[in-house]
Amino acid sequence: MGFTAQECPTCDTGGIAEYRCSDCADLQLYCAECxxxxxxxxxxxxxxxxVKTHFCRADLKKLGVRIQLGHPTGERCPNPKRAFNDDFVILDITGVHHVGLDYCDCPQKVHLPHQLMRARLFPATVTNPKTAATYHLMEHFHLLRTQSKISAYEFYQGIARQTDNVSPEDPADRYPAFLRMSRAWSHLKMLKRGGRGHDPSGASGTSPGECAVECPACPQPEKNLPADWKNAPKAKSWLYRLFVGLDANxxxxxxxxxxxTVDPGLNKGYAYFVEETAYKAFLHEFDTKLPPEKNTCHNHDAVKLANIKKVRETDASGVATVECTRHDMKRPCSVGDLQYGERYVNMDYLYFSSLEHHSMPEIVTSYDIACQWSRNLSTRHDIYNAPFDCSHHRINFLIPKFHLPAHQSSCQYDYSFNNTPGVGRTDGEAVERGWAAVNPFATSTKEMGPGHRRDVLDDVFGAYNWGKVRQLAPTLLKKVKTAVDKHVTHQQAFDDFTQVLPAESVQLWTTMVEKWEDDPEHNPNPFAATEPTVTMAAVRRALAEEEAALLHKLTNLPIYRHLTDGHFTRRRLRADVKKLGDHSTDNQRATVLERANALRRKLEAWFKIQQVYIPGAENLRTIQLKKADIQNPAAFNLPLLLPSAISSTLELATSLRDIEWRLRHAQAHDALSDLRKHLRMRSHLYQFKDRFVRGQHANTRARSVIDNVQHKVDEDADRYRRARAALLSLSCTLGKTGWEETLKVLGERDVRGMTAGTEEEEQEQQSEGNRTLSWIWRSTPIVGPEDAHNPDLQEGLRIEWCKSRARANRWDEEVDLLRExxxxxxxxHSWKARQWLDNADARPTLAANAREGLSAYAHRQAEIRTTMRSVCAHGWRYVDALISIGEAELSGEDPPSSITESDISA
Structure with a gap:
């Protein structure tokens, strides 16, 4: 069904309605004049x-629509002049448009680029522009590129196809012009946001790094630190440390x-990339002057690439950076190109360049090869004669947590974030997370010229930093909630662990770890472990001796003196019967049968004695077997009917229940002690296997020994659970209370060594600082008189105690660091708002309209900062109360009543 010709609804002359706008909300047809x-x-x-049967494209220019550029005063020019043979191209979200453009040609006219920009049209050139783009288009592409990683080519092809999606060739290819405009737009936006328009020196007076988006949470003197921060005591000075990390991509x-030369950069060190000329001159001067350095750790990829891999087909093999590791933001003048991997000369220049901006007396520097790179950094610094003076700064070099396990054991002790005081829960991996957001730009930037590429990446880094600044309010709030909860958990775990250890050992270890924290270079590291002294042969011998002692005990002691020994014998016999297969030998079957007969004789003797003390026990046993429908039960299936398994309605002397209670209580503690011993043994075996066992045959034998120990662990856990179940049954009758606080329910996740986390912790958190100690190591004393001279046990307890202390301290530091x-x-944000207001009228010599524009922009920026400050202050209004609640929980006091749980959740 087609349209019929009709008159224009708004026309008095009776024009034919045949035009409809695709971008207006009104779908009504109008005549050409309307x-x-x-x-x-x-x-x-x-x-x-x-056109009779369908719609076709029409052109406003052909209908007579023209764009009139006005006077500087904003009035319509009485003397317009057509631009460039009346063929001017404007790029817009709606496509590529050929328009009729009239510019002002009066005596008071301004240059055409200025006229275009006053009409919110961005010119492609500054002399005789024939192409422009709307501000709407430039803003849209600028935002879209940083958020969706779209290239300029893809974006331009999109608007070109939106203009004409039929013709195979674009009659007006403005892609080169769009590239120039997008690059200039980003550069001018950076200068504008950096306040360069408010400085009388203008763009030419821009200092290195001045246009970078700074991290508000990092310490910056004169901006966000208290006036007396330099005089802070040692217990508080660590709060003013600067955390930086190095890495390459x-x-x-x-x-x-x-x-x-052909493609110079517009950003000459104004933001994140270092100034290229000085950087290349430095590399050329010192690349061959540095002495070769030997590898002192494992052969890491960064060092191999620097020494042997030559990337000849690329001008830049990658990018290196120095950034804030607490908040994942690029630092000013801290990014540079690499030529042959992570050479020290590249990384040194970027490191010292970064520290020239907002440096602090104490600096925590993380790098995945910090153990090698930092070793001779001061010597290389003297060779460079760098302006940054390292002698007045205390620099602590560490290795990011994820990279640390790849290093040798000595590095894992000396360069660990978990063990180092004053770093909170910093992991040093922020640089890696930052690369994940930048890597999608690699496809487009690898084909760019050097200057264009640096400008684009500077723009990308700025957008990334600003996104982090915008999210600081919810990000830090979420972190502090987690930190308070984790601090309470790990502090309580540390206190519980300390209580079950000998006081003299705790005092000795406390002195040791405090000395190491004060002077790690001249004191032994308490976290370091010696080589494992437990061998496979020693463990096999210990297992054999345990087996012999147990058999001797079961053979020689009367059964009525140890009520619970029958349980163990029955379980072992049941397990051995299950192991018999169809191809078992007669000797194996005879051995098991003889043991079953011996057990039945002992049980029959026990049943006779039991009938004397517990009348009715035999009848109860018969009833239970009938209910279970067991005919000719095996010896290990006969119910023993100990007092804990007999109903309270059956006549039974209280003294018998009390005897079993005492035996079961001791059995539970013995089972826990054996469980801890076998778990320690298993941990030593795993260490020994990983370090010394090589080859399939040796690994098979080692695995067999570990399986035997694991079998012991399972038996200990099962023995404890049976003893606790009996205690639970007896406690109801005897009225025993309080024992559950020590002898807790043993779940599968609780059966783990001191250095192992739960399955959820291993899968989700995967970090030392989030690991919790199983209650089996915190409930009862784990060192008895027989262990006083066991060096392996003493060292293992010392290391785990130091780790537990470090976990509690790091979370405590994280709370304080987040609050700071x-x-x-x-x-x-308050300082930045004041800075904008102070610069609002910094250029009084400009024309009135220019001064008005500068003032309006400065006040708008000040309002943005004031709003961000208010958002942060409002979102964090309950943080102090939240921390007080955590402190009250640790001290056992009542929390403050002025805040509710709903306030904290909100």
């Missing part, structure tokens, strides 16, 4: 014209396309 009148302010809309490579960072963020 369409022109309606689109005098929307000259870039797309028209559709009805070899995905952000650049092919040998163009050069710096929140204070810095609020103060930084």
């Amino acid at each position: 369409t022109v009148r309606h689109h005098s302010r929307n000259p870039l809309h797309r028209l559709a014209m009805w 070899f995905r952000l490579k650049r092919k040998k396309v163009s050069n710096s 960072e929140m204070r810095r963020v609020v103060r930084y």
Whole structure:
């Protein structure tokens, strides 16, 4: 069904309605004259014209719509002049448009680029522009590129196809012009947001790194630190440490396309990339002057790439950076290209360049090869004669937590975030997380010229930093909630663990670890373990001796003196019967049968004695067997009917229940002691196997020994559970209470060594700082007189105690550090708002309209910072109360009543 010709609804002359706008909300058809009148302010809309049977594309320019650039005063020019043979191209979200453009040609006219920009059209060149793009388009692409990683080519092809999706060739290819405009737009936006328009020196007076988006939570003197921060006592000075991390990304490579002469960068060290000329001159001067350094740790990829891998087909093999590891933000003048991997000369320059901006007396530096890179850093610094003076700074070098296990054991002790005081829960892996957001740009940037690529990545890093700044309020709030909860959990676990250890050992270890924390270079590391002294042969001998002692005990002691020994014998016999297969030998079957006969004789003797003390026991046993429908039960299936298994309605002397209670209580503690001993033995075996066992035959034998120990662990756990079940039954009758606090329910997740976390912790958190100690190591004393001279046990307890202490301290530090960072963020936003207001009228010599624009922009930026400060202050209003609740829980006091749980959740 088609349209019929009709008159225009708004026309007095009776024009034919045949035009409809595809971008207006109004779907009504209008005549040509009314369409022109309606689109005098929307000259870039797309028209559709009805031609008898269908709609086809129409052009506003052909209907007479023109764009008039006005006077500097904003009035319509009485003397307009057509631009460039009346063929001007404007790029817009709606497509590529050929428009009729009239510019002002009066005596008071301004340059055409200025006229275009006052009309919110961004010119492609500054002299005689023939192409421009709407501000709407430039803002849209600028945001879309940083968020969706779209390239300029893909974006331009999108708007070109939106213009004409039929013709195979674009009659007006403005892609090169769009590249220039997008690059200039990003650069000018960076200068504008950096406040360079408010500085009388302008863009040419921009200092290195001045246009970078700073981290409000990092310590910055004169901006967000208290006036007396330099005089802070040692117990508080660690709060003003600067945390930085180094890393390289070899995905952000650049092919040998163009050069710096043809394609120089617009951002000459103004943001994140270092100034290229000085950087290349430094590399050229010192690349061959550094002495070769030997590898002192494992052969890491970063060092191998630096020494042997030559990437000849690329001009830049990757990008290296130094960034804030607490908040994952790129630092000013801290990014540079790499040529042959992570050479020390590259990383040193970027490190010292970064520390020239907002440096602090104490610096925590993390790097995945810090154990090698930091060893001779001061010597290389003297060779460079770098402006940054390391002698006045205390630098602590550490290795990120995820990378640490790949290093040798000595590095794992000396460069660990978990063991180092004053670092909170920093993991040092923020640099790696930052690369994940930047890597999608590698496809487009590898084909760019050197200057264009640096400008684009500077823009990307700025957008990434700003996104982090915007999210500081919820991010830090979530972290502090977690930190308070974890601190309470790990502090309580540490206190419980300390209580079951000898006081003299705790005092000795406390002194040892405090000395190491004060001076790690001249004191032994309490976290370091010696080589494992337990061997496979020693464990096999210990297991054999345990078996012999148990058999001797069961053979020589009367059964009525040890009521619970029958349980163990029956379980062993049941297990051995299950092992008999169809191909078992006669000797194996005879041995098991003889043991079953011996057990039945002992049980029959026990049943006769039991009938004397517990009348009716035999009848109860018969009833139970009938209910279970067991005919000719095996010896290990006969119910023993100990007091804990007999109903309270049956006549039974209280003294018998009390005897079993005492035996079961001792049995439970013995089972826990054996369980801990076998778990320690298993841990030693795993260490020994990983370090010394090689080859299939040796690994098979080692695995067999470990399986035997694991079998012991399972038996100990089962013995404890049976003893506890009996205690639970007896406690109801005897009125025993309080024992459950020590002898807790033993779940599968509780049966683990001191150094192992739960399955959930291993899968989800996967970190030392989140690991909790199983209650079996915290409920009863784990060191008896027989263990006083056991060096393996003493060392294992010392290391685990130090780790438990470190976990509690790191979470405590994290709470304090987060609270300090929140204070810095609020103060930084206040300082930034004042800075914008102070610069609002910094250029009084400009024209009135320019001064008005500068003032409006400065007040708008100040309002943004004030709003962000208010959002942070409001979101964090209950943080102090939340921390007080955690402290009250640790001290056993009542929490503050001025705050509710719903307030904290909100």
